[in-house]
Amino acid sequence: MDTVIVLFTRDLRVRDHPALTAACARGGHVVPLFVLDPRVPAGCRAGFLTDCLADLRASLRARGGDLLVRHGDTVAETMRLAAAVGASEVYASADVSALARGRERRLAGERIGLRLFPGLTIVPPGELLPSGGGDHYRVFTPYWRAWAGHPRRPVLPAPARVPLPPGLEPGLEPGLEPGDLPRHAPHPALRGGESAARARLERWRREGLDGYADGHDDLAGDRTSRLSPYLRFGCLSPLEAASVAPVEHPFVRQLCWRDFFHQVTLAFPAIGRRDYRPRPRRWRDDADAVSAWKAGMTGIPIVDAGMRQLLAEGWMHNRARMIVADYLVNHLGVDWRVGAAHFFDLLLDGDVADNGGNWQWIAGTGNSPRPGRVLNPLRQARRFDPVSGYIHRYVPELAGLAPAEAREPWRIGGVRGYPVPLTALE
Structure with missing residues (x-):
């Protein structure tokens, strides 16, 4: 047979x-x-x-x-x-x-x-091509319009039977127990696997989907799906994930972003290593600043909260990812590749296309239509963590401070054990 x-x-x-x-x-x-x-x-x-x-x-x-x-x-x-x-x-x-x-x-x-x-992906990466020519979409909005109207294949059920040849042993190479899998401690934040992924998707559909449009940037509320690690390992079909909401839903639009960066990577496989759109820029080589950023000890509480969440959970809120990446690249002047490598090492959802695409977006070397944009982390904290709940959770040195003091502790003379800011911010 x-x-x-x-x-x-x-x-x-x-x-x-x-x-x-x-x-x-x-x-x-x-x-x-x-x-x-x-x-x-x-x-x-x-x-x-x-x-x-x-x-x-x-x-x-x-x-x-x-x-x-x-x-x-x-x-x-x-x-x-x-x-x-x-x-x-x-x-x-x-x-x-x-x-x-x-x-x-x-x-x-x-x-x-x-x-x-x-x-x-939901739509195969090479299936949508710009009407004006080219092998991929370089800007998200026209891709989104084409993607939203593109027909999708049906979600397939699991096969009823997988006919394995008789007498085949599933054992591993020598040094691992025959018939077993390598033994590693479960991740402290999330259990892997399709069963866990489907349970989380169903819970998200029931409890989180309706409030996503208003709450997905709420750092302290943590009102995102946390499905990205399951999508990264393919425990969950992105097509099935998209089927829980209408195509115009903000959650589905985020899944479209994932497809967008995959089709960019198909055309530019070096997205994690080389500038997609080279810009003349001299990067700073500052090992001490990079170490402080990685440790969540920059002295900017909203940045440190994000970096400490990454260290503790192998995951970070998407808004926090934007803030910490922008701080490294546009305030400290460090090459985006340094940050991308650190993210890829620690993130459960570390993925070549999404990671490289998003870091290059922040650095102005990727697909952003506004390559010179810089985020002010203090304004970001006031807007998306107004009562400093996110900061209090991940920077315990500041947990007893009032919200405004926790966002800018240097204004009260600093806090013992917490560093002074690496950069001056207005």
Whole structure:
């Protein structure tokens, strides 16, 4: 019987997984595979990833299949498994990063069929093209108009059965327990996996969606979905996430931003390393300032609150991300790549397209139509953390101060144990 390998990467789910659905519909055997590739270190995401893989394995086993986990070079391990099971094709979800596209090119050059499917975005990255020419949209608003009116494929149910070849052992490479997954402590803030993702989406639909338009910038209220880590690992289909609200809903518009940066990255895979729109600018090399920023010790409370949330939770409120990124780039004058690398190391939702696209937006080297814009962190704090609840939560040295004092403690002569500001702000 014909055998197909389904190579899982950033799509760790069984529902709305076009590659898995197509493989199961062929009538032959299906071998689900995930490769722990040392070129893609899990870092702080290791515990979350372990949850994701364990949940995916349980879902596949419930359908008669299993998840084979291997360790090594993704292409080499895929081809080794293909030879062992006699697979004729590899099915995978198309991706946009330079590493992913290199992997796809290498697989396409092997003596095996490769079929790529949608699934990592709502609209496939290369499907919408500007009417005036070009291989991608450079500005969000016209992309949003085209995206909002574009027909979507239906959300696919999970396959009823995943027919694994008989006698196939899912064991790992030597050094890990056969048939088990690498053991890492769960992430302290979020459990990974499709089951947790779907539960959070349903709770968000019931309790958070209606108030999102008014509350998504409320730093202390924390009224966002926190679905981004699940989207990053593909535990949740972005198409299904978008289906919970009308296309004009602000939550769906945020998902469109994710699609936008993916189509930019398809055209410019170096988005995390090189300026998309080079600007003449001399960056400051200030290791002490960078260390203070990373530690949440800049002396600007709203910036420090955001950076300490990142350290504690592996996540940061989107408004806070804008504030801390703007402070590093436009107030301290540090190269955006320094901040992007730090975010990528610590964020559960660290993603090449979104991370690089958003940092370049702030730096004025990306897709922003207003590249010279600079945010004042004090004004941002007054507007989006008016009672300093966010600052009080993450900067405990300032927890006993009145809201205005917590936002600008230097005006009362400073607070013991809390640094003076690195920069002067009005």
